[in-house]
Amino acid sequence: MSQANRLLSKTMMGFRFKKLIYFYCMPVMNQIDKAARDSARYKAYITARGLGQVYRVIPARFQGETFYRLDGTMRTKKPSVKLRHAYEKKK
Numbered sequence: 502m503s504q505a506n507r508l509l510s511k512t513m514m515g516f517r518f519k520k521l522i523y524f525y526c527m528p529v530m531n532q533i534d535k536a537a538r539d540s541a542r543y544k545a546y547i548t549a550r551g552l553g554q555v556y557r558v559i560p561a562r563f564q565g566e567t568f569y570r571l572d573g574t575m576r577t578k579k580p581s582v583k584l585r586h587a588y589e590k591k592k
Contacts, residue, residue, distance in 0.1 A: 506534050513537055544569060551577045 513536060516523050527533050530544075539560065547553040556569040580588075 510534055510536050513540060538567075543572070545575065551579075 513523070513534075525533055525537065530538060541558050544556045544558055545553045546556070553575050555572045555575055557572045559568040559570060561567055579585075
């Protein structure tokens with residue numbers, strides 16, 4: 502296990518203990534640690550800018566494959582002009 506994976510695992514354990522929500526942006530699920538994959542409850546596939554499909558992760562009870570059930574779609578909009586300017590100013 503690489504040092505980055507160990508650090509990520511410890512961070513996730515702390516977040517789980519504090520009941521915080523966290524997001525990972527990964528092109529392929531196999532690129533994250535097994536502990537992160539096992540703790541996932543939802544998975545989102547971004548199909549276009551601002552549009553995605555949300556799947557609920559249903560883990561295998563014993564051995565076998567993890568199932569994904571489509572829970573719905575999500576649509577986001579651009580942030581307001583005021584927020585964009587504030588972000589650019591802080592950047």
